[in-house]
Amino acid sequence: MACAYRIPKFLQFFIIFTIISCSFSRLVSANVELDEDNWKQILDGEWMVEFYAPWCPACNALAPVWRDLSTQAARKSLAMRAAEVDVTKSPGLSGRFVVTALPTIFHVIDGEFRQYKGPRDVDSMLGFVQQKRWQQTEPVPAWKAPHSLQMTLVAEFFKLSQVLRSVHTMLMEQYGLPTWGSYLIFAIGTILIGALLGLLLVCIIDLLYPPRRSDKVLVSAAEARHRDLDGKGVDDEQELINDDIVDDNEKDSDAEKNSASDSSSSEAAPAAGGDVADDKPEVRKRRPRKAD
Structure with a gap:
């Protein structure tokens, strides 16, 4: 009877211990779910981040491996932690990380981002972190980093x-x-x-950049004519006087040519009569100038 009583007690203790161990292991191996609010926590420390979608078959096949990754990292006392992003819930993060295929895995250490393109099994990913093979991969440029302004x-x-x-x-x-x-x-x-x-x-x-103001001033035609006369008043007036004098001289010369015969006949008449005409100076009459 004593043995029958002790066996259930032992089984009860074993079941409780197993539940506690599993719960503790689950807490340790739980992956961090990132979204628009808490994604910046991966800028500190070392992380492996997976981008997935529930409708993606390859993502569903990788899910158990990804859960085991954090468990194995905890057992080996690695500082690396695992996180995951559901692109259907956080589309901004898929654009921030320029995710063009699913699943996509990034290795992050102290704010430096590198895309992991190796085999997708637990040992390969742990070796990538433990053996620091990430140093052989070029990091994402600063202008393309997820926390940059662009x-x-x-x-x-x-x-x-x-x-x-x-x-x-x-x-x-x-x-x-x-x-x-x-x-x-x-x-x-x-x-x-x-x-x-x-x-x-x-x-x-x-x-x-305001437009430049034009120096030209619009004036009326009368004002423009007045300004032209004021600017070149003496020259224009002198030019007009010279034109008048030239016209008078030309007119007088034409008149002298036309009256040449008359003057000769008139000179002959006094000579015949014996009367000598008095010489009178010729008076040149100026033609009146037209008003402007």
Whole structure:
């Protein structure tokens, strides 16, 4: 009877110990689920990060290996920790890390990012960390690092694309719009937003680089004529006087030529009569100048 009583006690103790051990092991080997809020914790220490999706067959095949990775790392007292990102829940992180295929694995140590492209078994990944084979791989450039400004903007665009996709789905499912109707709404919205951004850009350029003012002043025709006369008054007047004098001389010469015969006959007449005419100086009459 005593033996029958002790065996259940022993089994009960063994079951409790097993449950506690499994729970402790699960806590130690649990992978960290990263999202938009807590992803920056991988910038400190050493990490192996997997990007996956629930609908990806290759990701589902890698899932047990990935769970075992953190367990083996804990048993070997490695400082490396494992984390995973569900791209369907955190699309911004997939854009931030430029994930183009699934699953994608990154090795991160003290803010340096390297993509792991080796075999996807536990021993190979642990050897990559334990033997520091990651030093043979070029890190991601600084401008392309997930925590850089450029990749932050890319992540925001990825978030915006997911929002637009959800709006497109809502317009078709809840409001019953056809596909072309939803596309038409997005096209009109894009044109309006582009026009507003263009107007804003023009205003900013005019503010930073204002247009130069022209030195030319618009005046009336009468004022322009008056300014021309004031500027060259003496020269124009002298030129006009010279023109008048030349015209008078030409007229007098023509008149003398025409009256040559008359003068000769008149000179002959006094000689015949014996009367000598008194010489009178010729008076030149100036032609009146036309008013401007």
